[in-house]
Amino acid sequence: MDIKNYIEENKERFLSELFALLRMPSVSADSAYKSSIEDTARWIKEALLAAGCDKAEVCETPGNPVVYGEKHVGDNLPTVLVYGHYDVQPADPVALWDTDPFEPVIKKTELHPEGAVFARGACDDKGQMFMHVKALEYMVKEGKLPCNVKFMIEGEEEVGSKNLGWFVERNKEKLKNDIILISDTGIIAKDTPSITTSLRGLSYMEVEVTGPNKDLHSGVYGGAVANPVNVLSKMIAQLHDENNHITIPHFYDKVKEIPAEERALFAEIPFSLEEYKKDLGVADVQVEKGYSVIESSAIRPSLDVNGIWGGYIGEGAKTIIPSKASAKISMRLVPDQDNKEIEALFTKYFTELAPEGVTVKVTSLGGGPAYAMTIDNDGYRAAEKAMEKTFGKRPIPSPEGGSIPIVALFEKELGTKSVLMGFGYDSDLIHSPNEHYGLFNFFKGIETIPYFYEYFVEIHKK
């Protein structure tokens, strides 16, 4: 049976299995969901065995467990290592969801006329990861698996893959592979398939500015005491210059200028500024001077405040000078920027920005380096050919602004490249309320994956 027919015959079951997976609130950022994390790991182990893995196990780590599975076909055949994650972002603000984030429903949208599954993790990454399990099921059942396959599904991606490095370092032999295959990114559109060729790195910091040792009456003290919120605002304001360049000294030292031919390539990526602005509801974009929207948001570094708080935030008026003000500030990095080095540069600069009269505490909340892959790679070419087969159109290489910090570590520890063949859309609201994943995308992914295996074995042999 060909894959299309197999999907057609089994689609209801595939969805009902996916729904069961999505119902488990495996939020890694909040320890209250610990038991759900464990349930989810066990569920995936069983799903891998049911799909045809020879063996599967829940591997303990100092944090959330990693699920490992494998199907061995032949010693002389190449090995594909599938990476994905079963943990999800917190659902809050829960009030902004139209339906329960952990009770999946199918609804049609303009971009998803066939319907989309709405749930936390539908796209990022449970839905995309599960496509690989179902593709394996097809290949095993129909005797079409052309090479060995391993699965490594982790539970801490949304909190910076804190313990995956620990796991990889200790299991290099077990994880040995010829190519790593990951679906945790997106395509540009249904009629514009694309393969992600770069990911930005991340440095995520928390800062706290302390002024007076208690909240003060703003009448009695206002004008004579440094106000931590005003100070923090001024410090944040100094992190960008008027051209939206980041002002941290040496921040750009290792950032390479984008070669002209690459820029020309990016300029060809279909992009409508009008639709982009309309989708976000903004009158204008705000890019780094000299760079396009795509360049600014995908291959140039950026700095954003992700949250800020301090003083009285209740209803009405309270006339205080707060004792403290805090912010979460993260930077997206590009290849060659070292996230640890950037943390140190940020910490030094931010601390220096503080005036007399306040103290500053800077803490790292994690991160990882950027990643880039070339298009003259067996894995990239196999993915390109597989997508061309199922989409009827050659995919384009595309940079992505998000981060999967662990991908750089894979290359370092395991010596192999990662193919970022994802099937979501930027508009799928991952990390936001009403996250969803299209049925078209889910089934197209299952359809494409077996071709990747077929072509990879073919290309890799040569």
Added chain:
Amino acid sequence: MDIKNYIEENKERFLSELFALLRMPSVSADSAYKSSIEDTARWIKEALLAAGCDKAEVCETPGNPVVYGEKHVGDNLPTVLVYGHYDVQPADPVALWDTDPFEPVIKKTELHPEGAVFARGACDDKGQMFMHVKALEYMVKEGKLPCNVKFMIEGEEEVGSKNLGWFVERNKEKLKNDIILISDTGIIAKDTPSITTSLRGLSYMEVEVTGPNKDLHSGVYGGAVANPVNVLSKMIAQLHDENNHITIPHFYDKVKEIPAEERALFAEIPFSLEEYKKDLGVADVQVEKGYSVIESSAIRPSLDVNGIWGGYIGEGAKTIIPSKASAKISMRLVPDQDNKEIEALFTKYFTELAPEGVTVKVTSLGGGPAYAMTIDNDGYRAAEKAMEKTFGKRPIPSPEGGSIPIVALFEKELGTKSVLMGFGYDSDLIHSPNEHYGLFNFFKGIETIPYFYEYFVEIHKK
């Protein structure tokens, strides 16, 4: 019986009555406390009647009620109008209180060796207001009330006396008086009595900056979209220049330079910079260039952010560009600055500071003009003489940075001056956790007030 003996005989009862008043959480900023507001108003009405008022009533307004009471002694005698407020600041951050903010306890401190009552409102203004009720009780019971007295105790002072103007305009005849007496300020120290001769005005604003129509993934969009928190920070940073002058155009147009002789007077007010810094736990103060700490915090205008919030403020990392960021920003004003005009100047400037790509909403949360009184006034002189009698030392005139916005309105509507004879200390943590009011101060207030009446009648007759 003289007042000292009366206090000695009744001090336990005075405190137990005050405790009952402090147990009612009459927070005006939060509508959840509405029923406590009403209970408190009724309690004060009963307390006024018990103290000897001929009549007392709870007067409805469009907001929280005003308690009115009076004791008429003679048509040809002058009338003192006592103003105070029974509402209190919110207690949050509640976690920083050592004891329950609404369960008063007496504890000794370095500055209060006789003990102090710790509770929200202990000093501001329930404790100070209640001194007047007990002083009236003494004068009535002992037949020593030398003139007529009226009470106007409101329930919205901490939210800008929103409806007191409405009440005063409608009750000019009822409120007719020769002098207004208020205890809602402080003295410099036990051995340095002082009378407040000026108050700053207030304009309290709330601002909201909106960028994209939803929280965005900071990887996918970071670098291309204006981040409302970064934008708000930049806007706040632009409200002061490097000399801590406020940059709002025309903000200082009506601010008069302080005359040299007045500055000389301020320079004589006892003040230790070292103790000031030590008390606040700061390495340095931050004043307006060219002005002292006292000048900067009492007779020059100031601008402070009272609260800020936006984006993810929970545990750990969430990589979003928030859709919105907000702040509460208030300005302290000096005589001749019109708070409504300042609101308009702020709104215009702040809106203009916003870049393309965000929208800004500015709302007023109220305010009022500044107030100044001269020392050649019958009321001031009566207060000076009364304090000299009970403290054994002549009080000094002192400017205060706080605001009682309604005082300027009293002068405009009722044509009389307000004497600001308060008994708290700056260090009493009003508006902060662990607010307290010294027993010495409470009883000294009750002791001083009857002398004010006696001397005012004497001086006013001449």
